Amino acid sequence: MTLTHSYAAVDTLIVGAGPAGCLLAKRLSEDPHHRVMLIEAGGRDNYPWIHIPVGYLYCIGNPRTDWCFRTETEDGLNGRSLGYPRGRVLGGCSSINGMIYMRGQARDYDQWASMGNPGWAWEDVLPLFRKSEDHYAGENALHGASGEWRVEAQRHKWDILETFREAAAEVGIPPIEDFNGGDNEGSSYFQVNQRSGVRWNAAKAFLKGLERRPNFTLVTNAEVDRVIFDTHEAMPRACGVRVCLNGAWQEIRAREVILSAGAIGSPSILQRSGIGPRPLLSQLGIPVVHESPGVGENLQDHLQLRMIYRVVGAKTLNEIAGTWFGKASMAWQYLLSRSGPMTMAPSQLGVFARSTPDQPSANLQYHVQPLSLPAFGEPLHPYPAFTASVCNLRPASRGRVAIRAATPSTPPLIQPNYLSEEADRRVAVDAIRLTRSIAAAPALSRYRPEEIKPGAELQSDEDLMRAAGDIGTTIFHPVGTCKMGQDENAVVDPRLRVHGVAGLRVVDASIMPTITSGNTCSPTLMIAEKAAAMILEEQQWRAIGDTTPARTNSEAVNP
Structure with missing residues (x-):
């Protein structure tokens, strides 16, 4: 032209x-x-x-x-x-x-x-973070409340996520109140821009x-x-x-x-x-x-490794959204009170941890979700499950x-060029093993978690490195x-x-x-x-x- x-x-x-x-x-x-x-x-x-x-x-x-x-x-x-x-x-x-x-x-x-x-x-x-922030809890040394960027607590909770948080504490990852104070190691519920x-x-x-x-x-x-x-x-x-x-x-x-x-x-x-x-x-x-x-x-x-666990006796989005009645109930709840599953961010619970004790600070981030699906855009699985998605925060690739x-x-x-560096492949293997240790902690035992992805039969470092390539996907950062x-x-x-x-x-x-x-x-x-x-x-x-x-x-x- x-x-x-x-x-x-x-x-x-x-x-x-x-x-x-x-x-x-x-x-x-x-x-x-x-x-x-x-x-x-x-x-x-x-x-x-x-x-x-x-x-x-x-x-x-x-x-x-x-x-x-x-x-x-x-x-x-x-x-x-x-x-x-x-x-x-x-x-x-x-x-x-x-x-x-x-x-x-x-x-x-x-x-x-x-x-x-x-x-x-x-x-x-x-001070620049604080300037634009409008935090629901008001102004303090870490947060602003007079800016334009609204930050609120989430409006829906899931028992399975609270149990995952308890399990993380049992393997040494403590609960914290706020991820945004400069050291985000621990577990908490994500604050959201809503x-x-x-x-x-x-x-x-x-x-x-x-x-x-x-x-x-x-x-x-x-x-x-x-x-x-x-x-x-x-x-x-x-x-x-x-x-x-x-x-x-x-x-x-x-x-x-x-x-x-x-x-x-x-x-x-x-x-x-x-x-x-x-x-x-x-x-x-x-x-x-x-x-x-x-x-x-x-x-x-950030490459996320989406690990999926089938559970028994836990309420997850898979069953709720799997029927027309469940979908109608969610829509009605949202229309009436702007609450319920339709207010959900893609991830609700966050966990920041170290892949190995020698890491200088938390180098892993979990996005834990009360749902599972084969791949983004596909239907939810027909059974109750949760997804523990973990990413390497400081990739070398x-x-x-x-x-x-x-x-x-x-x-x-x-x-x-995901996982092109040996250091990233090592962190991926360690992340999968840490996730398995959380899933095996006593707190989650009542839900009998069964690893669907990548699969409990994969045990060697070589198997897990290849599995990371199979289940890894961008987290859009x-x-x-x-x-x-x-x-x-x-x-x-x-x-x-x-x-x-x-x-x-x-x-x-x-x-x-x-x-x-x-x-x-x-x-x-x-x-x-x-x-x-x-x-x-x-x-x-x-x-x-x-x-x-x-x-x-x-x-x-x-x-």
């Missing part, structure tokens, strides 16, 4: 209305003289299943709300390819995810700071009422091809984007462009824009604006994202593909400015140097909160003529 016309310039153009983009839009448009535009490839979040918590079942894999990506076939998964959900709708992944409010561990952020990223340690980011039994996504939290601001523009159903650069100066400067809107390619100009398209979308846009590994760009005939070998590299994700064509219509290559840092593979600096160019930032989970120890949605909001504060600070500096935060060309090209 040809360009039809150029939109009038805005001050800040944000690409992607996921958690980061929504928060940025609100914070940066608070100045009535600062013009902000937010562009989203998907549509409005008016699909009813987005808002009913159990509706994630109808959003993941649905092109109305999901990009419907797939990974390459993975050697570590015994030749399998996985669906790779990413939100394509207002609210992004917060409209289709598991709604779990999780920050990770203090050591995660202290590690970021130690890797050459000052200002990102736990003591620096905790308000009165309804999903609370980033669009509700940060965009509600924003379109009434005359300096803010929201554009939906508009897919960005690439960033446009002015190359007349020594350092290329981003000056807008090329976007498909109303069936035609158009240009939108801006003083600064922020990519918040996520760990898959942001590196893909950068590569199409001429920022990335030179061999890839040359192969696709894309002119190199700045060679950046780390763009699309360093992909990290690294993957990559790479565009296959110079245009956005071709999905990118996504290659997580890709990060790291535009990592923050100062080394040669870093894509952005600690202020999230893209190395080698001006006027361009990346603000989303892709900037994480290492993955956080838990669910990644709320850490992404924290990243956006910090980015907004830095951008507003720089605007104040510019207003008084201070260029302190600016980089020289040599600093940008050779961090």
Whole structure:
């Protein structure tokens, strides 16, 4: 297509209305003289299943709300390819995810700071988590209550999960009250991003009422091809984007462009824009604006091993949802009181533990569910069962994202390389053995748990390593593909400015140097909160003529 016309310039153009983009839009448009535009490839979040918590079942894999990506076939998964959900709708992944409010561990952020990223340690980011938070229990030293990001306790409990928690205590994993104090080792019920039994996504939290601001523009159903650069100066400067809107390619100009398209979308846009590994760009005939070998590299994700146990005498969702009467009862309970199984996040009980005693902190996370099914999207098993899904929080394996064509219509290559490192295979074996020890603890004996997946007959390390490849699947936490840092593979600096160019930032989970120890949605909001504060600070500096935060060309090209 040809360009039809150029939109009038805005001050800040944000690409992607996921958690980061929504928060940025609100914070940066608070100045009535600062013009902000937010562009989203998907549509409005008016699909009813987005808002009913159990509706994630109808959003993941649905092109109305999901990009419907797939990974390459993975050697570590015994030749399998996985669906790779990413939100394509207002609210992004917060409209289709598991709604779990999780920050990770203090050591995660202290590690970021130690890797050459000052200002990102736990003591620096905790106030940012608190700023956006609206915690149901009120404000204290750890939680905020005046922000937009609603956090509530779950509204439905299961005896089988409480018994699993007792069993975990019997093998040395104690119950705790809160996962979000910096050390999440122990068991507790996940706190969730809901308000009165309804999903609370980033669009509700940060965009509600924003379109009434005359300096803010929201554009939906508009897919960005690439960033446009002015190359007349020594350092290329981003000056807008090329976007498909109303069936035609158009240009939108801006003083600064922020990519918040996520760990898959942001590196893909950068590569199409001429920022990335030179061999890839040359192969696709894309002119190199700045060679950046780390763009699309360093992909990290949490691989979950879904262990299933059949039980006797325990109430689980399998039987309730297995009949029309049960389904009708759940729907009626939700309509009357916004309670019951339809308020369920995909996982209710969490457990953080160490795969071996020599681990410096909890390196495993369990998502325990009062249900089981052969695979996501398939019917529940016809017998009572629970699923103990366990993931390695700090995988050593690294993957990559790479565009296959110079245009956005071709999905990118996504290659997580799960279990490619021996250390990850060792943790997987230890995780399966730890799960078996919990299932064999006295507390659960009254339910006579029987291991269905991967199967109690598998005992050797070799058997369990192969089983991990058979039952492993993504838990939807890709990060790291535009990592923050100062080394040669870093894509952005600690202020999230893209190395080698001006006027361009990346603000989303892709900037994480290492993955956080838990669910990644709320850490992404924290990243956006910090980015907004830095951008507003720089605007104040510019207003008084201070260029302190600016980089020289040599600093940008050779961090």
